[in-house]
Amino acid sequence: MSSAVQASPAATSRPATKPAPRGAKAPTLRHERTFKAQGIRFLAGVDEVGRGALAGPVSVGIAVVDLERQKPLAGVRDSKLLSPAERERLDPLVRRWSVASAVGHATAGEIDSLGIIAALRLAGTRAWGSILGSGIVPDAVLLDGSHNWLSPAEQLSLFDQPVLEAACEAPVHTKVKADMQCLSVAAASVIAKVERDRMMRELHTEYPDYGWDINKGYATAAHRNVLRAAGPTPYHRVSWRLLGGELQAAEVPDGDGPYED
Numbered sequence: 001m002s003s004a005v006q007a008s009p010a011a012t013s014r015p016a017t018k019p020a021p022r023g024a025k026a027p028t029l030r031h032e033r034t035f036k037a038q039g040i041r042f043l044a045g046v047d048e049v050g051r052g053a054l055a056g057p058v059s060v061g062i063a064v065v066d067l068e069r070q071k072p073l074a075g076v077r078d079s080k081l082l083s084p085a086e087r088e089r090l091d092p093l094v095r096r097w098s099v100a101s102a103v104g105h106a107t108a109g110e111i112d113s114l115g116i117i118a119a120l121r122l123a124g125t126r127a128w129g130s131i132l133g134s135g136i137v138p139d140a141v142l143l144d145g146s147h148n149w150l151s152p153a154e155q156l157s158l159f160d161q162p163v164l165e166a167a168c169e170a171p172v173h174t175k176v177k178a179d180m181q182c183l184s185v186a187a188a189s190v191i192a193k194v195e196r197d198r199m200m201r202e203l204h205t206e207y208p209d210y211g212w213d214i215n216k217g218y219a220t221a222a223h224r225n226v227l228r229a230a231g232p233t234p235y236h237r238v239s240w241r242l243l244g245g246e247l248q249a250a251e252v253p254d255g256d257g258p259y260e261d
Contacts, residue, residue, distance in 0.1 A: 027186040044138035045184025055236045056217035057105040060124040061192030063098040078179040079193035091194040094187045102130035103195040112239040124150045129166030144178040
């Protein structure tokens, strides 16, 4: 599942939102503009959120910039450095600023079935398909981190899903801490975080005891306590060693473990 594309002419095991360090530089388009020398005009910044949660989807945001015309957008930071109110304020601004933007999701069930890396690829492919559907075809991708999980697997195994038609075939460039330094990637992180947080608040109305309106599916003490008392919901990633394995179903094989965003 993915969002509609936009085109335009708390005590936890996960760190809480915190302000940017004093003196930290705001992300810019400086790195993105180095790609102009390769003849690249439309560059897609990509980032994911929800990778380390115990419940809910993993979500991938894409924000496409035009290296010939794009100007900076003030206030955008990696989503983890922004307050919820700031993220909500910036979300529509980022979507209007981007040449095209989209967020794709992979469910907890898909994470259990495919593993976290393939689920990230699936979520990213859904977002990529929305970008292509808007009529924009990015020339290249800038992906946060050191591992290209977005491109289709080079060789299918018996357990791999078929490559989707809209799979990203553009060159993918990775950069560690791109979400801190590169404006397109920071923008992607904002729209992905806002959309996933809204989804978790909606799921909270179905299972209010787990506190997903606050913890967004991450392993807070309160979340773990409810898991111990009531067990997992259909939105939990049951293939993971929830609570260090004490809730893992015996018949479910080990899956990819949780990682920090």
